Amino acid sequence: MGRIVLDHVSKHFGELQVLKDICLEIEDGEFVFFVGPSGCGKSTLLRSITGLEDITSGQVLIDGEDVSDLPPSERGLAMVFQSYALFPHITVRDNIAFGLKIAKIPKAEIDAKVAEAARILSLEELLDRKPAALSGGQRQRVAIGRAIVRDPKAFLFDEPLSNLDAALRVQMRVELIGLRKSLQTTMVYVTHDQIEAMTMADRIAVLNAGQVEQYDTPLELYDHPENLFVATFIGSPKMNILDIEGHDPSTLNLAGGQVLDLPGSPGFQEQRPACLGIRPEHMTCSKNTGLWEGEVVLEEQLGSDAFLYVDVPGLSRFTVRGVGQRGIREGDKVHVTPDTEHCHVFDRDGRRIETVDRAADVDA
Amino acid sequence: MHTTDEFAPPRRRFVSRHALSDRLLFLAPAGLYLLALTVFPFVYSVYLSLHRVKLTTLHRKRFTGLENYYDLFTDNLFLDALKNTAVLTVASITIEIILGFIAAKVFFSLRSSAAGSFMRSMSIIPMMITPICIGLIFSYIFNPTLGVANYVLGQASIEPLGWFSDPDVALTTIILVNSWQWTPFMMLLMLAGLTSIDQEQYEAAEVDGAKWHHVARWIEIPAIRGIVIVGVILRIIDNLRLFDIVYVTTRGGPGSSTEVVTFFAYKQDFQYFQVGYGSAAAVVILVISIIITTFAIRHLRRVENE
Amino acid sequence: MRGNDQPSKRQLKALKTKKKELSIHGRRRLRAGEVVSLHIDTSFCAQRRKQMKTLNLAMLSSVVAVGAGAAHAQTDWGNVLGDFADTPVNIMVIQDPFIDPLRDISSDFEGVTGASVTVDGFGYDPLHEKQILGCSQRDSQYDVLFIDGIWVGEFVEAGCLDPVEGRLDDTDPELIAWDDYVESFRGQAVWDGQRQCLPVGAYWHMLHYRKDLFEAEGIDPPETFDEVMAAAKFFAESDKYPDVSGYAMNFRRGAAAGQQYFEWIYSAGGKPWESNFPGSEDAYGDQTPTLTSPESVAMLQWFEDMVPYGPKGVEGFAWDERFNSFAQGNVAMINAWSVRTPGLENPDISEVVGKWDVTLFPHAEGAESTPPVGGWIMCLNQYSERKDAAWDFMRWFASPEVHKQWVLKGAPASRHSTFRDAEVIAAQPWLPTLYESAKAAWVELRPRHPMTFEMIDAIGLHVNRAIIDEVSPEEAMADATEEVTEMLQDAGILE
Helix, strand or coil: CCCEEEEEEEEEECCEEEEEEEEEEECCCCEEEEECCCCCCHHHHHHHHHCCCCCCEEEEEECCEECCCCCHHHCCEEEECCCCCCCCCCCHHHHHHHHHHHCCCCHHHHHHHHHHHHHHHCCHHHCCCCHHHCCHHHHHHHHHHHHHCCCCCEEEEECCCCCCCHHHHHHHHHHHHHHHHHHCCEEEEEECCHHHHHHHCCEEEEEECCEEEEEECHHHHHHCCCEHHHHHHCCCCCCEEEEEEEEECCEEEEHHHCEEECCCCHHHCCCCEEEEEECHHHEEEECCCCCEEEEEEEEEECCCEEEEEEEECCCEEEEEEEECCCCCCCCCEEEEEECHHHEEEEECCCEEECCHHHHHHHHC | CCCCCCCCCCCCCCCCHHHHHHHHHHHHHHHHHHHHHHHHHHHHHHHHHCEECCHHHHHHCEECCCHHHHHHHHCHHHHHHHHHHHHHHHHHHHHHHHHHHHHHHHHHHCCCCHHHHHHHHHHCHHHHCCHHHHHHHHHHHCCCCCCHHHHHHHHCCCCCCCCCCCHHHHHHHHHHHHHHHHHHHHHHHHHHHHHCCCHHHHHHHHHCCCCHHHHHHHHHHHHHHHHHHHHHHHHHHHHHCCCHHHHHHCCCCCCCCCCCHHHHHHHHHHCCCCHHHHHHHHHHHHHHHHHHHHHHHHHHHHHHCC | CCCCCCCCCCCECCCCCCCCCCCCCCCCCCCCCCCCEECECCCCCCCCCCCCCECCHHHCCCCCCCECCCCCCCCCHHHHCCCCCCCEEEEEEECCCCHHHHHHHHHHHHHHHCCEEEEEEECHHHHHHHHHHHHHCCCCCCCEEEEEHHHHHHHHHCCCECCCHHHHCCCCHHHHCHHHECHHHHHHHEECCEECCEEEEEEEEEEEEEHHHHHHHCCCCCCEHHHHHHHHHHHHHCCCCCCCEEEECCCCCCHHHHHHHHHHHCCCCCCCECCCCCCCCCCCCCCCECCCCHHHHHHHHHHHHHHHHCCCCHHHCCHHHHHHHHHCCCEEEEEEEHHHHHHHHCCCCCCCCCCEEEECCCECCCCCCCCCEEEEEEEEECCCCCHHHHHHHHHHHHCHHHHHHHHHCCCCCCEHHHHCCHHHHHHCCCHHHHHHHHHHCCCCCCCCCCCHHHHHHHHHHHHHHHHCCCCCHHHHHHHHHHHHHHHHHHCCCCC
């Protein structure tokens, strides 16, 4: 019903190429996220699917049909905008009913659909107000309501929660998930907020400079990033990255003369390792014992976790996560130890190098 | 200045004698200016309007009470003038809004091009020309035998018109000239309003399949409504004062088809020098203006607060 | 004979006579003892024979210039006028074609007295407005005011003028030559039994017609209303002259149409009010309006019938359009003020140079031709602070000899002597017809009391309404009568 396929989609703005040969398949009912840094093209890609932007080459297919030349209103999609795009001078009811009125749907049907959407989104009491009299969250719901009544093949969200404060964002996230469960419609969502993506997505497409870096489930992206970009983009705080200066079959030579044993690394034959990545939660920190010694330069105490920034001289500055950590303070001398079972190795081009562990994981 | 409550703040002497006279001193120049140039002439006009008096024989003025006002409202020429002014105002503003909106949409779509900016600057020129010059230019254009307008009509095999000499056409011609001059004003206001519309609203409408008239009705017009009302108020006030074009082209004729209230008052005051009657006309114009603008501003405040 | 300073350029032929004192009009000042030659044109002097002689005029205390017809005294202006070195004399005048000759000739006054003369011209309404406003503010900026003859009642009532009556006795009557002014205009300078101003700028109407076209079609210049209409109809409907219509009149609402009424009513056999008719002893005796007379209504109907034979837009025509349509060759006939007539010979503005002629103003069957008269009288501003200089200018300017010089430069003739002067006639060939018109005109053509503007405007409004067929002529004149009666009663002019 709502299967979207992007087939070698490219877009140029004059000389600049903003989408580079994108191939994606979004299954019916899937909740897919586009994430990436500012300017990576995620909004452009979304708008290309909607039809608000033209593509230079390639095809956009919805349910197998090429819609690349169709105007937005004929693609059967509905879009929710970042600033809600409500019409300020008409009531909530009229805002929601707008598209239906244009399509000249009979009034009784319009009323029924509006009532249904209002029920789903708890907007019944607000139907006769004007948008200016609503809070941010309420307005966002109206925008969603406007999309719902059109019974689209897919919903497209363009950073819909960016304009809300943190607490409201959490609340809306929960509501969106609930909505998704009840509607079962395909949803494509653009955000720069990883937490939204990680918590809500079926699959995430990580974009960078107009290209899809990796398109996978959230956990796969987290556990097995296929390139350096994804590795450092996903996960907060960022993965620790160390330069590799040389290697032997089972050890890596790091800066400052440090050496790390990395059991079983067959991939090292085809690709030369250049970077080593370790997530903060895969490093342990102890006052007494550990592989590398360093000094705590900053302690970020969150209550539930503490993030310690440890300077190991000659090597790097590490971010270390300590759950419930209270004892270590700034200025303390500590020892940090990486968990070699959860290291990531990348070659000079930033591509992942498979280690034996991976194969083991797969079996497990 | 004693107080039994030790926790109360000390009472200050709010107005010292010196401070008050200082304030009055600073206000005095502006106040005198206002008094001399605005209040006094107005009061004197009202005073004159209660008399039958000619400027040339001020000493022979005769108190007649409200007779001048009664005469005004039974004077066919004045009533025609009121009617003409009303027609002129409504028709001009309507044309200006419609054409101004179309022009604003055009310039809005061209807003990022250099050619668009250039043309927009050119289109403002009519507003900057002195009304007298405009009147003269158009009296040449619309000259029945030597003017360009009738020449063009002739080339298209259309019967030439008596633009300023046909009583059925003259007021329309004045309306056209007036609209030509002031449409750019409304266009600018509307353009400003259009540029303040969030781009996303257009996109949402596009996704919903809205056509240009849906967009106009639901997005653009509501957004510019407040500004347009301001523009309309200003134009009403302007049209109540319209004088130069009529003076230069038709002088109220043919018949009384282009007699406007300002011209009526001018003739009474400066041709017949019947300053009593002319002042009464001027007072009536002022009262009408005040009534209209009060209503308009009240309406504007209401719209703003929505 | 009086002494002069500068040599004359004129050729003079001497009479075969002994020492004789001759009073001859001089163009330039002559020095006593100048040797000049005298010429007397005997075409006006039947008894003398032409002779050429050079006279030693050392014994003559002055030299004579051209004698061409009427001999004017060669005035020693240096003795007559005062010395006004560095005194300004400011003149406010209508922007009519005589303004340039006025500026030109004023420099001669500057030469004699040392005064500096400034001439400022204004349009008709602005002139009136500015003069009255200045008067009500006791403005002393302008010393000499040219006003329309019909404004005199209003100006006297407002106290704007210092009547010339009081000063005429101080000057040599031959310089003033009041009787030399044409009667049909000079009466307009009189009000309240006093001579208020000097009547120097007289205009009359003549019927201007396309001589070339009339001759080509064998039509005689029309004399009666019927003949006028027939000729107008012919040209308007003729395919042979597609760009030429018949007759253009002043039909524009207000002053134009109102004046048109007064211009034609007498020749139509009617009169605007009871006591105003050509030759009336007391024109303002009984001012009951007679606008609804059969002659008046018939005339209005005739105006309305003439509209189709006029150019496109004639319902809105005023003085400029009327004249220009004739000057551009678009109409066969107009009646126009004589001040514009010289313009028809100016190739810069006229397409009909040499193709036109004038004749007497037309009249209705059974009535007499009473050509309209109007024009500008020169008055002394009551509030001027330089009245001596101003009065000297006025009497110098209005004197027969200076007047003739002014007329020769293209200004309107207002004196009998000027009309009869061969030199002037040579310069303005239409002068004989104009003189006939001047003698047949009636001085009280239009009201000259303070309500004149409003009365003419009111009548003009209703004339225009009848012409554009908004109402019938009877109804229009009935409305006009009602309005005029009320207005005159209000002003205390009517009981």
